[in-house]
Structure formats: structure tokens, C-alpha cells
Amino acid sequence: MAINHIEWRTLRAGDTPVLAELFRDAVMQLAASHYDEAGRVAWAASADDLDAFGARLTQGLTLVAVSSDAIAAFGQLHPADHVSMLYTAPAFAGQGIAWTLLARFEAVARAAGTPVLTAHASASAKRSFERAGFHVLEEENLDRNGVSLKRFRMQKPLVAAHIPQ
Structure with missing residues (x-):
């Protein structure tokens, strides 16, 4: 699916069911090459309680990305220095939307004077974060409903270190 135009907006009342479905689809389909079915089912269950x-x-x-009235992706910055969610609908994967969303969060964080932007990225999202300039601090294991899932603690410095002269 080619992207003609992306509208960026904040969360709206009524978005929850659609974003929960996008979340489940992204986890079940896009994470399939990095996580087994039990892991994806345990992860996707996070959206069962709407x-x-x-x-x-x-x-x-x-933030929500909309293309031709279809929600293409969403992400969350919470707290102000941490990307806590980043999910793309499978039909829109690989088109740079996640990278653009990360750039928008970076701009917000920079405007707020945040020195470092952090994230806990899944194995399937790690590449998008790396393309956006994040680097891995460590690999971690997260327990979801009794299943261990690999993720990466990542960060991106936003303020250059001051070097005394």
C-alpha cells in the first residue's frame, strides 16, 4: 500500500478499540520473525482489557498516523524522555512511518530540553530505533503472562556533551 498522505494527530476519544486492534495485528504479524507464537500471544494480550x-x-x-482514513501507526512518549509505544499496522510496515514517528518524538523531547531519549524496544522494532539514531544499552528479558520476551534498552543522546576547552 503506497502512502499518499499522512495526517498526524494526537489521541482522540474513540481511538482505543482501533489502536488495540492495530497493536494486536502488529505484534502477531510483524513480530513473527522474532518471537514465537506463545510470546506474541502473551504480548498481544496486553490489549485485551480495553x-x-x-x-x-x-x-x-x-500520536496517531492516519492515511486515507485508516490508522497507519501510533506511538507514545511517556514520560517526556521515553518512547513507551511504537506500532505500525502491517499494511503500512516498511514505509518509514515508525522512523517519522520517532523523529516527531525526538523533536518534542528536544523542545522540552530532554538530554536523552530512551526506549525499551522489541527485537522487531530494534532496527527502526537504530535507524533513528538509538543505540542498545543492554538486552533484557521481560515477562508477559509467564512468557519471557527479549527486548532492548536503548537510548539516543539529544544534547551534545560539553567538552571543556
Whole structure:
């Protein structure tokens, strides 16, 4: 699917069910090459409780990418120095939307004077974060519903270190 135009907006009332579906689809389809089915099912279950998922979406800044009335991706900056969610609909994967979303979060963080932007990236999202200038600090294992999932603690410095002369 070619992207003609992306509209960027913040989270709206009523977005939760659509974003939960996008989240599940992204986890089940796009993460298949990095996580087994049990891991993806455990991870995707995070969106089963729509009230809890919706409450999580309202924290911090949640941005939504829309193309031709279809939600293409969403992400969240929470707190102000941490990318806590980054998901692309499978039909829009590989088109640079995740990278653009990360650039938008970086701009917000820079404007706020945040020195470092951090994230816990899945194995499937790691490449997008690396393309956006993040580097791995360490590999971690996260427990989701009794299943261990590999992820990466990553960061991107936003303020150059001051070197005394």
C-alpha cells in the first residue's frame, strides 16, 4: 500500500478499540520473525482489557498516523524522555512511518530540553530505533503472562556533551 498522505494527530476519544486492534495485528504479524507464537500471544494480550489499554494510551503524548482514513501507526512518549509505544499496522510496515514517528518524538523531547531519549524496544522494532539514531544499552528479558520476551534498552543522546576547552 503506497502512502499518499499522512495526517498526524494526537489521541482522540474513540481511538482505543482501533489502536488495540492495530497493536494486536502488529505484534502477531510483524513480530513473527522474532518471537514465537506463545510470546506474541502473551504480548498481544496486553490489549485485551480495553479500559486498561485506553488508560495507558492517555498517559503522556500519544500520536496517531492516519492515511486515507485508516490508522497507519501510533506511538507514545511517556514520560517526556521515553518512547513507551511504537506500532505500525502491517499494511503500512516498511514505509518509514515508525522512523517519522520517532523523529516527531525526538523533536518534542528536544523542545522540552530532554538530554536523552530512551526506549525499551522489541527485537522487531530494534532496527527502526537504530535507524533513528538509538543505540542498545543492554538486552533484557521481560515477562508477559509467564512468557519471557527479549527486548532492548536503548537510548539516543539529544544534547551534545560539553567538552571543556
